[in-house]
Amino acid sequence: xxxxxxxxxxxxxxxxxxxxxxxxxxxxxxxxxxxxxxxxxxxxxxxxxxxxxxxxxxxxxxxxxxxxxxxxxxxxxxxxxxxxxxxxxxxxxxxxxxxxxxxxxxxxx
Amino acid sequence: xxxxxxxxxxxxxxxxxxxxxxxxxxxxxxxxxxxxxxxxxxxxxxxxxxxxxxxxxxxxxxxxxxxxxxxxxxxxxxxxxxxxxxxxxxxxxxxxxxxxxxxxxxxxxxxxx
Numbered sequence: 514x515x516x517x518x519x520x521x522x523x524x525x526x527x528x529x530x531x532x533x534x535x536x537x538x539x540x541x542x543x544x545x546x547x548x549x550x551x552x553x554x555x556x557x558x559x560x561x562x563x564x565x566x567x568x569x570x571x572x573x574x575x576x577x578x579x580x581x582x583x584x585x586x587x588x589x590x591x592x593x594x595x596x597x598x599x600x601x602x603x604x605x606x607x608x609x610x611x612x613x614x615x616x617x618x619x620x621x622x
Numbered sequence: 623x624x625x626x627x628x629x630x631x632x633x634x635x636x637x638x639x640x641x642x643x644x645x646x647x648x649x650x651x652x653x654x655x656x657x658x659x660x661x662x663x664x665x666x667x668x669x670x671x672x673x674x675x676x677x678x679x680x681x682x683x684x685x686x687x688x689x690x691x692x693x694x695x696x697x698x699x700x701x702x703x704x705x706x707x708x709x710x711x712x713x714x715x716x717x718x719x720x721x722x723x724x725x726x727x728x729x730x731x732x733x734x735x
Contacts, residue, residue, distance in 0.1 A: 519665075546722065555626070555711070555725035557731065603665055611656060611713070611723060613666040 515603060516540065517615035526591065526598060533569040534589045534617045536604030544608065550601040550616075559602075562587055564586050566598045591619060624649045628726035635702055637735055643697040643729045645712030650690050653721060657686050657697050658711040659695055660728070666711060670697070702733045 520535045538545065544563045558571030562581040576595025581587055591598045599621050603615040604614045625648045625686055633728040644653070654673050668677045672687040680686040685698040688725070699706060709730045713723040 546726075549626050553727065555727040557721075558701075561722055599677075601663075605666075607715070607723065609654065610668055610671045611658075611666070611715075612668065613658075615665040616659075616663070617662070 517604055517612050517614035518588040519602075519617050521617060522615065524617055524619045526619060527622060528595045531592050532619065534591070534602055534604075534619070535616060536587045536589065537585055538606045538612075539585065540589075540606050540608070540612060541584070542582070542608045542612075544606065545581070546605045546607060547571075547577075547579065547587070547589045548603045548605065550603060554604060558603055559589065597614055623669045624714060624716060624724040626651075626712060626714055626724050626726040628710075628729050629725065630729060632730045632732075633733045634677050634734065637702060637704060637731075639702050641702055641731075643699070645697070645714075645726055646693040647693045647714045647724075648706075649691050649694075649716070651716065652690065653694050655686075655688055656660050656713050656715070656723070657684075657695075660709045660712065662709075669710075677680070678682060698705050699731075704735050707731055707733050 518537045522539045526532045546561040547559040560579040562568035602617045606612050627646045629644045646700045656671045657669045660666050661719040672679045672688045688695045708729040713725045
């Protein structure tokens, strides 16, 4: 089954803690993307990577970090510098058409 | 900077109605336009992809049109069903197939039996 797998589905973060969201794809796509979705808003781009070992900041990169060591994997770390991390996070792979994972809902406790 | 607007923000219709969702964008230099469906708490499912050189795409009861010069796209849903209830998102891609997508805020559709 080809697609995008995100884990975990739900994640809880304590104040001052870093957490990492996983995104894996088996579509053999070069380009991968992280979006954030807040209620009543469209998706906003956090980071994207068009090739292994290279990535670019999106519109709201502050407080987030990524790595792209393998083509299949593009993990997102939400750092303690992100002041309002509660949101729904979506990972995508795009080659013409976009394919999305099922999302991770992050909540600060 | 590209901006995407979707109208209406919410729509409620009885089952069986034909309906149109609208999407407009400010920069006509797009590579493609995609329509997605999102169920509550879920990821996005791609419905239709229209390349910039195309005027429309059809899949089952769905038809999407693109008028690049006027910066508009419409998603037509024929004979709506309760299972069509979801949020529909429009996104435009710029310059190449690997470029980022700019999303509208979506239209929340409710089809009542």
